[in-house]
Amino acid sequence: MQRRGRPWARHLYSTALYLLSPLIWQRVWREQALTNPRRERLGLLPRRSAVEPGIWLHCASVGEVLAARPLIEALLARYPEHRLIVTTMTATGAERVLALSQALRESATPDAADGPLDHHFVPLDFPGATRRFIDRLNPALAIFFETELWPNLLAACHQQGIPTAVVNGRLSPRAYRGYRRLRPLMQDALSHVDWLAAKSAADAERYRSLGMAQVAIDVVGSLKYDLTPTAGTEALSRQLSLRLGSRPVWAAGSTHPGEEELLLQAHARLRQHYPSALLILVPRHPQRFDAVAALCQERGLAMARRSRDELPDARTAVYLGDTMGELLSLYGAADLAFVGGSLVPIGGHNLLEPAAMGVPVLTGPELANFEDVAETLREAAALVEVPDSEALAEALVALFIDEAERHRLAEAGQAVMAANRGALGRTMSGLSALLGE
Numbered sequence: 001m002q003r004r005g006r007p008w009a010r011h012l013y014s015t016a017l018y019l020l021s022p023l024i025w026q027r028v029w030r031e032q033a034l035t036n037p038r039r040e041r042l043g044l045l046p047r048r049s050a051v052e053p054g055i056w057l058h059c060a061s062v063g064e065v066l067a068a069r070p071l072i073e074a075l076l077a078r079y080p081e082h083r084l085i086v087t088t089m090t091a092t093g094a095e096r097v098l099a100l101s102q103a104l105r106e107s108a109t110p111d112a113a114d115g116p117l118d119h120h121f122v123p124l125d126f127p128g129a130t131r132r133f134i135d136r137l138n139p140a141l142a143i144f145f146e147t148e149l150w151p152n153l154l155a156a157c158h159q160q161g162i163p164t165a166v167v168n169g170r171l172s173p174r175a176y177r178g179y180r181r182l183r184p185l186m187q188d189a190l191s192h193v194d195w196l197a198a199k200s201a202a203d204a205e206r207y208r209s210l211g212m213a214q215v216a217i218d219v220v221g222s223l224k225y226d227l228t229p230t231a232g233t234e235a236l237s238r239q240l241s242l243r244l245g246s247r248p249v250w251a252a253g254s255t256h257p258g259e260e261e262l263l264l265q266a267h268a269r270l271r272q273h274y275p276s277a278l279l280i281l282v283p284r285h286p287q288r289f290d291a292v293a294a295l296c297q298e299r300g301l302a303m304a305r306r307s308r309d310e311l312p313d314a315r316t317a318v319y320l321g322d323t324m325g326e327l328l329s330l331y332g333a334a335d336l337a338f339v340g341g342s343l344v345p346i347g348g349h350n351l352l353e354p355a356a357m358g359v360p361v362l363t364g365p366e367l368a369n370f371e372d373v374a375e376t377l378r379e380a381a382a383l384v385e386v387p388d389s390e391a392l393a394e395a396l397v398a399l400f401i402d403e404a405e406r407h408r409l410a411e412a413g414q415a416v417m418a419a420n421r422g423a424l425g426r427t428m429s430g431l432s433a434l435l436g437e
Helices: 007-029 062-067 069-078 091-105 110-114 127-137 151-159 173-180 183-190 201-209 231-244 259-273 286-298 327-332 352-356 368-379 389-401 403-420 423-434
Strands: 054-058 083-088 117-121 141-145 164-169 195-198 217-219 249-255 278-283 303-305 318-320 336-339 361-363
Touching (some): 091 117, 164 423, 195 201, 249 327, 278 286, 336 352, 361 389, 389 403
Parallel strands (some): 054 083, 083 117, 141 164, 249 278, 278 318
C-alpha cells in the first residue's frame, strides 16, 4: 500500500536538531567508550565491499542488547554468510556487545562462535550523518530493537532501498503519550518501516494509532521469553553455587543509585535472622561499580569483588558482581533473585532473567517498563512483589524459611517461560521474508 509520510515534520525535526547541535556535540565530546565514538556519530565508517553482505541490528543500550541475545544468536546461526553489525547509543551498550561477542566465541554453539559480530555507535540523527552511515554500512536488512525510532535514520534506509523492521516492538503507555504529541513526526518515521513485530496486541494498537499501517504489523510476542541460558552460563552458575556453599544467598541485579542503600538495609534485617546470609549485588552500570563498593565499605560490610576473583568467606556479607556479561550466572548461583530498577522510579528491568535460571523472582513496585511481563508472572503466581525495603526483608526471611515455596516459585517461573516461547521463530520468519527468502 502507498506510504503516507510526513516529510515536513521530519524537516522541522532536523532543523531543531541543527539548532541544538552545540549542546548535542558538547555531550558527545564527553563520551567515554572503549573506542572513540565521535567519528561514528557523524556516520564516518570504513567503507565495506559490496561482496560483504551485512545484517544491521540497532539496540539502544545494555538492556536491549541483553534482550536481543536470542535474536543475535539466531541470526548468526541462520545467516553465517552475513556480517552481523550491532549498533548502540551508549558506551555501556558497546561494552555489553563486546562482552557478548567474546561469549559467543567461547560458546559451544559452532555457528554462533564462528559468526562475525561487529559493533559501531549509531550516528546522531542528522540527515547528513545518517546518509553517510547507511551509504558506508550498506546493510541487506536494518533491524531496530523495541522503541528505537529515529526519523532520519529510517528515512535514509528507505531512500537506499534497505528493508527495515522493528522487532520486539513495544510502546509503554508513558512512551506512547510522548510520541502522540509528535504524531506527524512518528507517522513519517513509521512510514519507512516495512515490518513491525509487536510484543502484544496493545503495543500493536499504539503503533497503529501513531500511523503505522495495520498490514505491516504482526503480534509475535516477546523475545524475552526465548531467553535460554548457554551451557557456559549454566556451568559458571553451578561453579559459583558450589563455591558459595550452603549459606542463604540472594542476588539483586541491575540496581540503581538510591536502590543499593535500600537493598543493604533489607540485607541487614535478613542477617538478623540468618547471620551467614550473602547478598550478590550487581549494579546496572559498570561505571558505578567502585561507588557501590565504597558504599558497602562505608556500611562496614565485609565484601568480595568478582572482578578481582575474590571468593566470599564465612564473614563476607556482600559479593559485588562487578563484571560484564555474568548477570545470569550470578542470578543462578542464588536461592532468590531481586530485579532492580524497581524500588526507585526507573521502571524495572527484565524479570525473566532469574526465571530463565530457575530462581524465584522478587521485585519492587516500579514496573512501568515491564508491566506486561509482570502481569504474566502474577497470573501464574510466579512473582513476589514488595512495596519497600522493609517488606523485601520480610519476604526474604519468609522464603528462606519455606523451601517448598521457593521451589514452587522457581517452577512457576520456568513454566511461564516455556508457555510463552515462540516469538523468536515468528520474528525470524518475518525477517527472512524481508531478505527475500
